[in-house]
Amino acid sequence: MPNVNVFIRDFELGSATNDNGRFIIDNVPFERVNLEISNVGYRDTSFVYNINKVKFDVGEIFLEPEIIHFEEINVEIHPDLDPSKLPSSFSLSGKGIQEKMKGSIAQTLENEMNVTIQSMGQGTTRPVLRGYSGDRFLITENGAEIGDLSQTSVDHALSMDLGGVEQIEIVRGPRTLLFGSNSISGVIDIQKNKIPVVEFDHMHTYLTSGYETGNQGFFNNFSVLTPIQNNNLRFSLSHRKAGDQQTPDGTLKNTSLNTTEGFIGLTRFKGHKRGTISIEHITMDYGIPGSAEGHISGVDMEMEKTTQKLNYHQHIDLIGFETFDLDQKFIHYSHSEFELNQAYPSVILGQDIFLIQTKMTGLKRELGGSIQYRRFKAGGFYWTPNTTESNFSFFGFQERKVFGLIGQGAFRGEYSIVNPVTRPDFSNIDSNDVNRKTYAFLSLSGALIKSWEKWQFSTTLMSVGRTPGIEDLFSDGPHLGSYSYEIGNPNLKLEKTIGIETSLQYSGDQFSFMMNGFVNNSPNFHQYTQMGKCAEPFVPGKPHPCAGADFIEWGSGSSGWLYKYQMMGLKTQISGGEVQLKYYGKRLDISADLSLVRGKDTSNKNHLPYMPADKLKILLSTKSDKNLTGTLRMTRGFRQSRISEFETLTPGYFLVDIFGSYSFNALNSSHRLIFQINNVLDETYYNHLSKIKLIMPESGRSIGLQYRYLF
Numbered sequence: 001m002p003n004v005n006v007f008i009r010d011f012e013l014g015s016a017t018n019d020n021g022r023f024i025i026d027n028v029p030f031e032r033v034n035l036e037i038s039n040v041g042y043r044d045t046s047f048v049y050n051i052n053k054v055k056f057d058v059g060e061i062f063l064e065p066e067i068i069h070f071e072e073i074n075v076e077i078h079p080d081l082d083p084s085k086l087p088s089s090f091s092l093s094g095k096g097i098q099e100k101m102k103g104s105i106a107q108t109l110e111n112e113m114n115v116t117i118q119s120m121g122q123g124t125t126r127p128v129l130r131g132y133s134g135d136r137f138l139i140t141e142n143g144a145e146i147g148d149l150s151q152t153s154v155d156h157a158l159s160m161d162l163g164g165v166e167q168i169e170i171v172r173g174p175r176t177l178l179f180g181s182n183s184i185s186g187v188i189d190i191q192k193n194k195i196p197v198v199e200f201d202h203m204h205t206y207l208t209s210g211y212e213t214g215n216q217g218f219f220n221n222f223s224v225l226t227p228i229q230n231n232n233l234r235f236s237l238s239h240r241k242a243g244d245q246q247t248p249d250g251t252l253k254n255t256s257l258n259t260t261e262g263f264i265g266l267t268r269f270k271g272h273k274r275g276t277i278s279i280e281h282i283t284m285d286y287g288i289p290g291s292a293e294g295h296i297s298g299v300d301m302e303m304e305k306t307t308q309k310l311n312y313h314q315h316i317d318l319i320g321f322e323t324f325d326l327d328q329k330f331i332h333y334s335h336s337e338f339e340l341n342q343a344y345p346s347v348i349l350g351q352d353i354f355l356i357q358t359k360m361t362g363l364k365r366e367l368g369g370s371i372q373y374r375r376f377k378a379g380g381f382y383w384t385p386n387t388t389e390s391n392f393s394f395f396g397f398q399e400r401k402v403f404g405l406i407g408q409g410a411f412r413g414e415y416s417i418v419n420p421v422t423r424p425d426f427s428n429i430d431s432n433d434v435n436r437k438t439y440a441f442l443s444l445s446g447a448l449i450k451s452w453e454k455w456q457f458s459t460t461l462m463s464v465g466r467t468p469g470i471e472d473l474f475s476d477g478p479h480l481g482s483y484s485y486e487i488g489n490p491n492l493k494l495e496k497t498i499g500i501e502t503s504l505q506y507s508g509d510q511f512s513f514m515m516n517g518f519v520n521n522s523p524n525f526h527q528y529t530q531m532g533k534c535a536e537p538f539v540p541g542k543p544h545p546c547a548g549a550d551f552i553e554w555g556s557g558s559s560g561w562l563y564k565y566q567m568m569g570l571k572t573q574i575s576g577g578e579v580q581l582k583y584y585g586k587r588l589d590i591s592a593d594l595s596l597v598r599g600k601d602t603s604n605k606n607h608l609p610y611m612p613a614d615k616l617k618i619l620l621s622t623k624s625d626k627n628l629t630g631t632l633r634m635t636r637g638f639r640q641s642r643i644s645e646f647e648t649l650t651p652g653y654f655l656v657d658i659f660g661s662y663s664f665n666a667l668n669s670s671h672r673l674i675f676q677i678n679n680v681l682d683e684t685y686y687n688h689l690s691k692i693k694l695i696m697p698e699s700g701r702s703i704g705l706q707y708r709y710l711f
Contacts, residue, residue, distance in 0.1 A: 099674055105190065116615075122215060124156070140189045166192065167191040171188075210704065212242070219238075234263070262281050272314060276310070280309075285300070354371070381674060406450075409446075413440075574597065574600075598642070669695070675703075686698060
């Protein structure tokens with residue numbers, strides 16, 4: 001074998017084999033030496049020899065083949081076109097995402113800097129970025145919005161399972177405007193079920209199975225990618241089933257979930273062109289626990305979504321642009337809310353979305369436009385009118401070098417038409433205000449990046465707009481799952497935010513450092529605000545002590561009462577930052593990071609509600625064996641006492657988690673065992689952003705095991 005490395009480490013002597021597999025090492029002392037042999041694709045080997053003569057023949061050496069394990073491999077047709085990334089952007093892929101993967105996107109990301117979870121149990125977890133929730137940041141799948149209603153209410157589940165997820169990237173800076181305007185805190189882009197952009201010549205099969213003790217949950221995913229003549233076919237099937245969430249104080253009832261997801265896609269290659277068509281279907285049943293402050297017995301939820309996609313990609317040569325993409329997408333989504341153990345839903349929501357987008361990409365530049373039509377429907381005890389929404393957008397991005405600096409600029413112009421097609425009998429909204437609304441705005445962003453030696457400094461300025469959602473404008477009815485009666489505001493103006501972010505980063509061989517700071521000001525921040533609070537406790541079976549008060553609304557008969565929340569426009573400021581330190585040792589890597597967020601309601605001189613608490617994490621990761629890795633994570637969540645009028649403070653906590661993996665090869669295939677022990681000390685702790693923190697604490701000790709098989 002040629003080009004095999006042979007090395008005597010103690011004496012720093014070495015060589016490489018010639019075309020015939022032979023090698024010579026000169027000046028070896030007459031001592032006991034350890035000869036180390038390595039070659040890509042073969043297992044590292046070492047032999048001990050007692051050198052006792054000038055010419056010492058080691059004889060024939062045989063190497064054992066080994067399947068290579070990479071942290072991640074990104075195959076790109078045009079990698080030179082990608083723009084520079086800001087320090088606060090990051091991605092998870094390969095073993096990095098597999099070792100952290102849990103039951104949802106939010107749970108997988110919750111230990112990253114300034115990412116927290118908003119939830120009402122394990123079925124409804126949704127990430128919060130830098131204190132922003134709902135649709136103030138985007139969650140996209142392969143660059144396009146997911147198309148569910150998870151951003152409108154905390155009780156609506158994210159319509160995505162982790163089966164088939166290959167990479168999760170958090171994008172910040174000007175590039176976020178390529179995804180949408182409401183991206184002041186970033187974009188979470190999930191690469192999932194992607195058919196490779198290069199043609200495969202043989203079949204690849206992936207199998208993942210997992211179990212978690214904290215909810216007795218099972219997960220299975222099967223995926224196959226195979227060539228068929230000039231086509232690549234991908235098929236994927238996932239199923240997840242989990243019981244009620246277990247806490248140190250007992251079982252959080254009615255929090256089980258059952259999810260099934262299927263995907264099939266076909267790509268055809270022809271020269272410098274390719275076309276892809278796919279269809280994906282997901283169903284999800286989950287529960288919301290009961291609460292004395294809302295729906296007493298709990299709520300059952302059913303969600304279903306079908307997505308059809310079409311992509312056409314072609315190489316071009318046009319005024320500096322090198323590729324052209326045309327995307328079409330159709331989504332049918334439905335959501336139903338049932339009182340516990342009832343056959344007929346109390347709330348029915350649904351929407352159809354049709355999207356066409358085109359874009360051209362060149363060297364660190366992009367230009368495109370999109371048209372989206374959305375038809376929203378509501379039924380049951382939910383009196384938001386059926387509404388259509390049309391959105392037209394035009395966007396662009398460019399990066400250039402200017403006076404030794406890297407400059408980035410982006411824009412996104414949007415025009416939206418919101419048109420209610422029905423006018424139900426409103427209880428809290430004037431029907432005359434429910435009419436056609438139009439919004440037009442231009443979002444802009446610019447960044448400057450300076451790099452020298454091992455340092456990088458960047459600063460970003462953003463001015464973005466956000467069209468009020470249909471629910472923000474016209475909602476007048478109960479959300480059983482979120483324990484609220486929500487009243488919209490048809491006279492809402494465009495929400496605008498101006499933000500600045502500054503980052504400093506040092507990347508050395510053994511030490512790295514990063515610091516980010518941000519300040520975002522909004523003169524018209526759309527916020528549901530609780531209209532009042534009942535001071536008397538509710539006793540099941542007896543009349544509600546606050547019945548008749550203008551801030552309490554009858555919920556669902558004797559089974560529950562719901563607080564009223566009114567949509568308002570407030571002046572706000574959200575600021576904060578992240579600090580991260582890393583040390584890279586021979587046997588151990590050490591990292592620590594601190595996340596801070598402050599939210600101010602400057603209109604009322606108060607704190608914004610549901611702002612995440614400060615959080616400090618320390619990680620110790622071993623690397624003595626490339627096939628066996630392990631990490632000890634210690635998290636200190638600080639007490640959250642910066643609360644609004646109707647919130648309650650949340651005490652601090654200390655968590656210990658352990659996770660890692662073991663990789664091995666057998667039968668010409670690659671295997672990986674992944675383990676997670678979460679909340680090792682079985683700590684009783686509360687998440688400030690959880691709607692269930694007055695009922696039960698967060699999950700207790702849980703052991704998770706996954707097995708991944710690739711052949």
